[in-house]
Amino acid sequence: MTRTPAADLALTIATYVLLVLFGMAQALLGVFFYGSGPAPIASLGFDLAIFASCLLGAWGLRRPAGGLAPAAGWFLVAFVLASGTSGGSVLVAASTAGEWFLFGGAASAAFGVVAAFTVWSRHGRAGRGGGRVRSGGFPTRGPGGGRSGVPGGSGY
Numbered sequence: 001m002t003r004t005p006a007a008d009l010a011l012t013i014a015t016y017v018l019l020v021l022f023g024m025a026q027a028l029l030g031v032f033f034y035g036s037g038p039a040p041i042a043s044l045g046f047d048l049a050i051f052a053s054c055l056l057g058a059w060g061l062r063r064p065a066g067g068l069a070p071a072a073g074w075f076l077v078a079f080v081l082a083s084g085t086s087g088g089s090v091l092v093a094a095s096t097a098g099e100w101f102l103f104g105g106a107a108s109a110a111f112g113v114v115a116a117f118t119v120w121s122r123h124g125r126a127g128r129g130g131g132r133v134r135s136g137g138f139p140t141r142g143p144g145g146g147r148s149g150v151p152g153g154s155g156y
Contacts, residue, residue, distance in 0.1 A: 012061070016069050019057045023073030026050055027105070031081045034101035043100035047108040050074050054112025058120045067116025071109035078105060 030046035050070065058067035082102055 015061060016065070019053075019066060019069035020073035023050065023053060023070030023075075023109075024077045025073075026053065026070070027074045027077035027081070030101055030105065031078065035095065035097045039096045040100040040104075043097045043104060046101055047104040050105055051108035051112045054109060054116055058116030062120060064113075064117040064120045067113050067120075071113050074105065074109050078102060 026046065026049055030043075030049075034043045034046060036042040053070040053074075054067040057070050058064050060066060079102075
């Protein structure tokens with residue numbers, strides 16, 4: 001059974017949507033449970049979870065944007081729920097655990113996205129048929145790939 005390009009696109013879009021929703025769910029759980037147990041332990045667990053989600057999302061999709069999707073969902077929910085209301089109530093208190101959750105989570109998501117773009121941007125360029133470089137410094141491509149690798153040949 002062969003897949004069509006439309007089915008591949010639909011699956012990719014659905015995966016991105018689910019990664020955003022997963023990041024949102026992590027933030028939602030984190031906002032309510034960041035203070036569980038000893039002060040920063042739960043917060044650090046939520047920080048590691050969003051970092052791992054960013055890396056694993058990029059790894060699973062083999063694209064750096066796979067790491068950006070859960071981070072975007074996390075940022076959206078965490079900071080909307082952490083902002084105060086007009087009545088002055090907040091869900092994330094200015095405590096050690098709250099600060100570790102918000103600032104540590106933001107840093108973890110940012111590091112995860114940067115790591116994803118660093119690793120999978122380089123990985124993606126190597127696999128896109130960008131051509132190899134021979135010892136003489138001339139780019140070569142496979143059969144029918146354009147440049148012949150010979151100075152003055154076709155493609156130069």
